Amino acid sequence: MTIFDDIRLLRVTYLRGPNLWTYRSALEVWLDLGELEKHPSDKLPGFVARLTAALPALEEHHCGVGERGGFLQRLVEGTWMGHVLEHVVIELLNLAGMPTGFGQTRSTSKPGVYRMVFRARDEAVARCALEHGHRVLMGVINGLAVDVSAAVQAVREAIDRAYLGPSTAHIVASATDRRIPHLRLNEGNLVQLGHGKRQHRIWTAETDRTSAIAEGIARDKDLTKRLITAVGVPVPEGRIADSAAAAWEAAEAIGVPVAVKPSDGNHGRGVTLDLTTREQVEAAWVLAEQEGSEVIVERYIPGDEHRLLVVAGQLVAAARGEAAWVNADGRQTVAQLVEAQLNNDPRRGETEDHPLGRIDVREDGAIVADLRRQGLHAEAVPEAGRRVLIQRNGNVAIDCTDEVHPDFARIASLAARTIGLDIAGVDLVAQDIAKPLAQQQAAVVEVNAGPGLLSHLKPAVGSPRPVGKAIVDHLFPPGDDGRIPLVGIAGGGSTSRIARLVAWLLQLSGRQVGLACREGLYLGTRRVDERDATDGALAERLLLNRDVDAAVFENDAATILDQGLVYDRCRIGVVTDLDNAAALERHDIRDADGLPRVLRTQMDVVLSDGCGVLNADDARIAELAQYCDGAVILYATKGAALAAHREAGGRAVLAREGAIVLCEGTAEEPLTLRGSTHLHLHELLPAVAAAWAFGLAPALLAAGIDTFDVHTCAETH
Template sequence: MRIKEQRLLRGPNLYAATPCLVAEIDAAGGPCMLPGLGERLLALLPALPPAACARLASGASIVDAIEPVAMHLQTAAGVPAPFSRTIASQGDQYRIVCGHECEQVAALALDTTVDLLNALVRGEQYPMAEALERLRATAARHAIGTSTAAVLAAAHRRAIPSMRLLDHANLFQLGWGSRQKRLQATITGATNAIAVGIARNKQLTKTLLEQAGVPVPAGATVDSLEDALRVARQLGGIVTVKPLDANQGKGVTTMCGTPDEVERAWEHARGYGPRVIVEEYLAGRDYRVLVTGTTVAAASWRRPPFVTGDGHLSMRELVERENRNPARGDGHTNVLTRIPLDELAAQTLAAQGYSADCVPAAGVDVQLRGNANLSTGGTAEDVTDLLPDETRELCVRAARTIGLDVAGIDIVCEDIARPLREQHGGIIEVNAAPGIRMHQYPSHGKPRDAGAAIVEEMFGEDDGRIPVIAVSGSTGATTTTLLIGHAARMVGLRTGMTTTDGVYISGDQTMQGDCTGYRCARSVLSSPEVDIAVLETGHDGVLQHGLAFDRCYVAVVLNVADDRLAPVQAVVAHSASRAVVLNAEDDRCVAMAADLTERIEVLYVSLDAEYPVLLRHLESGGRGAYLLDHTLVIADGMRHKALIDVHQMRIALGEVARHMLATALSATCALAASGFGALEITDALRSFTWDCKADAQCQNAPDVHGASIGAAMDS
């Protein structure tokens, strides 16, 4: 058994409206029946779902096992997939369809499944543990961070489209064309680079905040241990020592009261940068406030990592037990981070009279860190509703002073419900790219949708979408696309087009060749110079990668050459969110209307003003366009408006080129459905010039006067 072909369908496709992996499997001589297949697989994969085990219990072949095992392996890697199918193709050929959350994991899961099943057939041992580790490593390598995922989820709930720009980075484009925004973690395209630099420099941040009247701890930046000790003496009392420009609590030591403690803290901080801040230690709890724009979106009390003694387990064992909590993971992959039992933890334990091998009494909480960052194992409790108006205003002022659109404000005070100045509290840091998992998934208290707050700041009420018109047809699609694009440019819209001739942005060709597939459409949707996209969508592109968009405003299906292509071109029609333009004289096109939801408008076109499908549609109040004598007419129910005499159209060649009139009718309806007025459409029809070389499908087209659209296009 082998995989003959494997395709990653990244957009709506023949099998689903969501991404999936499709593989052609050659069973080589017929499906192999292997006695005890289910039991053997269960021995290797004890967590195999009961439904999969039942499916493989008796009479199952090796091919029957591919789909459930591949799906289970995705789940075992930590990225469960939503659906799957097995389709018998012909002879010994089978098609496996697997949905996925991570395409790299899906592809590896399928390869692993085929290798595993072939090994069982040969009676060989299979290194299952190593295979699972590879899958998990692949999932981790391509994982989306928790904070980024929260923003993306909020965008998807608002139907804002997203594209991952790099496989190995949390860099995303939200929205399309000129309405797109960029996102990396919680840094947006509007985040000021200078502001990020200021936020990294903690001393500069404190200076600016102090000038703005924001309470901050006293302190100074030092370059040597001698200066650190001097500043600590001048501050008189307990101090905090931290790197000038580190983040996530790295290198921070709090509550340094003796010269020895300052020296150890200095050495620790120096491991994260050459310059160090020594500042007044503010007593109290550690809070994080999330500011988006001019709004406080959430606030959390961050507790340092701790474990509670039970009178039996040592500190080391208690930490190991807590780190087995499914909510804890490495880095930012889970809601919480594993607690490190490192040198800093040992120092924190020693200050409380413990070591890693001590057994704390039952019920005693033992702290493992001086700081409360989630990235070092801390937990969070929501306190958003407790913030006084004065503190909210100070946090917004701090973010605006630094210049950040999204900021994490770190506050230390005894009680967040009281104004800071009343209790000698203060803002100790302002963070760019703040993590938001503490707000989304607090250990205690009400979850706050911080991702939605960031999306609101980025987009307001906008959905980030530009108008997209998708054009599909066995013939005539290029000319239709060019005509629609011409009309859009005439009204001042920056237009992106994909055609069989290339990609065009505002009339300039940016790619050459047949550009009717996924990659070229994505290039148009990624361009910040595009206000409207007109995408010729070839059936090969749909088969190979799916559509480049989740939905379009208007879909145009000109004609269908044969029954095999009808389901492929129907994918384009079903992607429309507003309207579909169909050829009334092509039965395959007409059949597509039956599968559309009621909210999608159908517009029919016909060269024959008396064609029954068109007439019934108009009589029921629908819209369409047709040719009457020498005139192009657009109709809205019983209202019929003559647009232009065909002799005024350069592409009609005095009505000789009736195949061009067919494309003009389809373009007319697509423009009308997109909100273009009759005068705008007429001006475009009159001024559009067609170069036969630009549309190879229409070269050498004969005179088809009196023929239907289908016959005209087939010529």
């Protein structure tokens, strides 16, 4: 059997935003097949069988055929290895739990060299999938043993390292459903929703509206109880105990049974319930003291634990807990019974993907204490038929949102508002949450900032609740998409002066305008960075800035090909020219005819209530109007180029005898300029059209042009 050299990966580029291929981030790979160019899939004996044996789910790939089994059909008919690599990488991502459907492979002008691209939500994960997919494919090609499970595990670990936690991811997905953009601000779960002045930030279930004072109060359980008691929220009587002996004194004063817990603990750690003897109370104090700065002894309230999620004063979800028990068979130890009857439940695990946690009967102090009270320990063998209590709390994962009586919704909301939390997890104990408060003994035991959402997103029993939507709606009222107006200006040549003029004109509307262009990064007329700000990492700073309420971005073809756009959508998109194709040879673009497909990206991202601005002097650019979801303004130095567009009632900007004329259908309005301008028509016309699309009145446009000084924007910090 012939052994083939590895497919060479010539260049790997992460495209962070909308690009030549797709609206979303992607990984583009230039690869050289070498000798494999002469050996498509149907020319390699046994290859298809080996590949489908290694990755049987490839049968589900539709490919260009458009139906299940489409890719297998292509394999049998014969397809090149670049295309096969695309599908292998996508399948590894699918198997690792990151469903991926988009991929393309295209030949270049050089024989054997291809451009392969696939959807990449994260660069590190995409590169990992590419590395292992490449290794698997070469193994299959050369008839070697391949370890697909190891490849999948490597990709899965990369996903675990790189991706948002499930609670944060759910909130971000809810924002995406409302077309609110997001930016990840660190390697953890700090995420910005929206842009510039209209942004909000989340950190899991905390927001930039979550008060630091309220968080501090919530951490202090004794202070929390005193405050919510004062407004009429029922709480269990309790006292701070600074020693084990003091804990028993408090228990005697309150009356047993009692609960003992750390004053500033969380997730139920160090909490022991239903204590009746001095030995139990003092042992529980030692356990609680290890988990917090102070220990509280409080009256034990019989009933089930409940977690009520309150967002902006409204109850949005509720979950109930239940005690965990095992049934003894007279043969197995307590630890073995727990593994067989509780920990084998697929809903239990160590990660946030599991609604229930694994139970450790040897290390969890509260469990050890409860077993001791029953005369047992982890290695004891209870008699057959005995029912053994393993865990009293920590299993809050049964959805009960629809059962909550209005009394409990009211006190949960009151507790959250009293502490001052915009998002709160209110823990309460009740015998039946569906019945009125007056008919039972019930109490709020904790109010938590930054509550976990998993019990509402993936309950062990019951329906998931759209808590992410509630949080997003809290931050962004209906109709608010968190976007500031963005203007993208794309061309094959230099568009810096156009971008600067547009930014100048937009400031006349009273907005704080940011500008990212080849000459630097600007806030108003102040240049804050002199580096080329067509680089996405620099340009993104405008989207992060809370002072910016409009921004202008210069994007040449190289920027789109090398990085993708820094924004997902824009209010106004401008395409000016098809110059400078010679500088794009490394992208396999040889002349201006290759540029419209690249610059189309700028039209693809115009919002439906936005506007595309196109140079009608070049028919290839004017044809990009078909890809714009919003309105279109054409501009030209020759009126004939605008005739059909104007006859259809469209807006246009034209040059006539040295003057600039704004047209809407047959109506015309000339701009009255006071003096001569140093700007050329190919700079003036697109800038005027973009500012007009933004909503500037003709008089303001004229004033802006008259007062624009190209040197004004060169001021540095």
